Amino acid sequence: MIVIRGTLVSPFTRKVHVLCREKGIPFQSAFLAPMPKTPELLAMHPLGKIPVLEEAGRFLPDSSVICAYLERLHPNPALYPADAKEFAQALFLEEYSDTRALEAFAPALVERVIMPRDFDRPGDEGRVVRTGAEIVPPVFDWLEAHANERGLVGGRFSIADCAIGAQLQSWAFAGESVDGRRWPRLRGYSDAMLSRPSFVETAAAFAAEEVP
Ligand SMILES: N[C@@H](CCC(=O)N[C@@H](CS)C(=O)NCC(=O)O)C(=O)O
Structure with missing residues (x-):
């Protein structure tokens, strides 16, 4: 295995x-x-x-x-679209997730989850507030334009949703959520993704993870 x-x-x-x-x-x-x-x-x-x-x-x-x-x-x-244009879209969303979305959500994850859990130290809440005000909103704006509860690309679940969903899950682990008044489509998308069994089971495994 x-x-x-x-x-x-x-x-x-x-x-x-x-x-x-x-x-x-x-x-x-x-x-x-x-x-x-x-x-x-x-x-x-x-x-x-x-x-x-x-x-x-x-x-x-x-x-x-x-x-x-x-x-x-x-x-x-299949989690990679067969259509060439959709395939390219999915790959770019994965890239956006792994770079820009990471930059937006990692500070909250680091300061509120990793510092206390892995380093036994309080995080820097000021950093969370600054990135939440400056870096997160443009990412939410961009994702709002692509949000589709069934899947970001072609309305089907794909690698793009594995990647973006994992980043939104970091935001949720840090105790945050998407403001549905400002980003209603993205809020619906985030709720739909994070309630899929694949994400729920992954969140449960995270909660049960033992750090040596
Ligand atoms: N492009 C890599 C990124 C992996 C990555 O940056 N992982 C982080 C943990 S979230 C890491 O290992 N960071 C340690 C480091 O950069 O030295 C991937 O998709 O696997």
Whole structure:
């Protein structure tokens, strides 16, 4: 059976968990922290990041690579659109998620969840407030234009939703929500995604995760 190495506080690790659950791929989960950059970690992932997929003693790094690989191995249900334009849209939404959405939501996750949980230290609430006021709203504006409760691309659940949903889940883990008066379509989208069994089960696994 494959093993997904990482920590569920990471939206990249959760993206892979959600994809596996949506596809019905059996997997095991093993805790792996991206710090410190031990020789063991660097042997699995040359950039020293998480997640890493372990399969029959071999290691595959990077959530985007892992998801594309698993799609090839388990093509049904397809989570990458067959249409070329929709395929490109889905890949860009995944890229937007992994860069800009991460930049928007990671501060709240770091300061409110990771600092107290993993470092036993209070977070910097001022940083959360600043990013919430400056970086988050333009991301919500952009996502509002694409939001569709059935799926961001072509109204079907895809890799774009695994990725963006995992970022919105970080925002929820930090105790935040999308203001439905200002971003009604995105609020509906976020509620729909985070209540899918794949996200609910991933949130439960996060809550149960033991940090060594
Ligand atoms: N593009 C990578 C990003 C992975 C990533 O940045 N993971 C974070 C955890 S959320 C990490 O390992 N950070 C440690 C570091 O950058 O040194 C992916 O999709 O897997």
